[in-house]
Amino acid sequence: MSRTDSFLSMDELSAFKGSMHLFATNRQASLHNLHMLKSLQIPIALSIVEHINNHATSQIEDDQLESAVLLFPGQRVMLTSNLWVSAGLVNGLLRQVVDIFYKSQHHPPQLPTFVVVNFQKYIGPAWDTNNPTFLPIPPIQRGGCTQIPLKMAWALTIHKSQGMTLPKATIDIGTMERQGLTFTALSRVPSLTDLHISPAFSYDRYKRMQDNPHVNVRKNAETLVQSMELP
Numbered sequence: 001m002s003r004t005d006s007f008l009s010m011d012e013l014s015a016f017k018g019s020m021h022l023f024a025t026n027r028q029a030s031l032h033n034l035h036m037l038k039s040l041q042i043p044i045a046l047s048i049v050e051h052i053n054n055h056a057t058s059q060i061e062d063d064q065l066e067s068a069v070l071l072f073p074g075q076r077v078m079l080t081s082n083l084w085v086s087a088g089l090v091n092g093l094l095r096q097v098v099d100i101f102y103k104s105q106h107h108p109p110q111l112p113t114f115v116v117v118n119f120q121k122y123i124g125p126a127w128d129t130n131n132p133t134f135l136p137i138p139p140i141q142r143g144g145c146t147q148i149p150l151k152m153a154w155a156l157t158i159h160k161s162q163g164m165t166l167p168k169a170t171i172d173i174g175t176m177e178r179q180g181l182t183f184t185a186l187s188r189v190p191s192l193t194d195l196h197i198s199p200a201f202s203y204d205r206y207k208r209m210q211d212n213p214h215v216n217v218r219k220n221a222e223t224l225v226q227s228m229e230l231p
Contacts, residue, residue: 001197001200002192003192003195003196003197004196004197004198004199004200005198005199005200006200008196013196015168016168016170016196019166019167019168019169019170019196020094020153020154020155020156020161020166020168020169020170021154021155021156021169021170021171021172022155022156022157022158022161022169022170022171022172022185022188023155023156023157023158023172023174024157024158024172024173024174024175024176024178024181025157025174026157028155028157028172028174029155029156029157029160030155032154032155033152033153033154033155036152036154036155037070037152040072042072043072044070044071044072045070045071045072045100045108045112046068046069046070046108046109047068047069047070047071047108047109047110047111047112047147047148048067048068048109048110048111049065049066049067049068049145049146049147050111050139050145050146050147051144051145052141052144052145052146053144064080064081064091064142064149065080065081065140065142065143065145065147065149066080066147066150066151067147068109069147069148069150069151069152070152071097071100071112071115071148071150072097072100073097073098073099073100074096074097075096075097075152076094076095076096076152076153076154077094077095077096077097077117077150077151077152077153078092078093078094078095078150078151078152078153078156078160079091079092079093079095079117079137079149079150080092080149080150080151081140081142081149083137083140083149084124086124087122087123087124088119088121088122088123088124089119089122089124089135092160092163092164093119094153094164095117095118095119095120096117096118097115097116097117097118097150098116098117098118098131098134099115099116100112100115100116101113101114101115101116101136111139111146111147111148112139112148113138114136114137114138114139115136115137115148115150116134116135116136116137117134117135117137117150118131118133118134119133119134119135120133121133122135137149137150158171158173158181158184158185159181159184161184161185161188162184164188165188165189165190166188166189166194167189167190167194168189168194168195168196169188169189169194169195169196170196170197170198171185171186171188171195171196171197171198172197172198172199173185173186173197173201173205175205176208177205177208177209177212178212179212179214180214182209
């Protein structure tokens with residue numbers, strides 16, 4: 001609770017300006033991304049998914065593609081597909097848009113030919129020898145749909161942040177506990193000072209965390225392990 005608004009100075013809070021926000025639900029993450037987008041007041045390129053056949057479904061999140069992608073140069077985005085694992089281009093990678101290219105006579109909301117993204121830890125061959133970490137990301141096809149495999153990433157769901165290490169994070173753990181949600185959220189940063197919890201959670205929220213059946217399973221497992229340890 002020492003990392004909630006009431007306990008942080010203005011200087012400490014300002015250090016989290018632009019930090020990744022983590023939310024319990026997709027809706028909260030989407031609303032924050034749209035709020036950040038609108039606050040910039042700059043031109044945005046809308047990319048609408050293309051359906052390859054009549055059987056394609058409008059709910060394509062399981063295929064790692066968004067129905068609509070909003071893009072602009074300088075934007076923080078997340079790669080949503082494993083494009084080239086050995087070179088570091090993996091699902092969940094957070095990077096920055098450099099530029100957006102279209103075919104002649106094409107324009108938003110049509111799909112771009114490719115989006116140039118700066119992948120700072122990319123280790124494959126250079127596409128641009130002057131900028132070896134710049135790579136073109138073209139639309140990909142999955143589940144009967146074609147779309148750019150990117151999404152806005154000022155905010156993510158806590159579930160989507162699993163496995164990430166963030167330099168700083170502002171976290172809303174929500175009102176309901178699900179398996180591992182609170183632990184996943186609070187363990188995304190290297191230290192306590194890199195964490196900003198907003199809004200503060202109540203004692204009732206903390207108590208519900210203790211009453212979660214998965215917590216009891218974990219406690220029982222820890223007790224068993226301790227009983228098996230040699231003196």
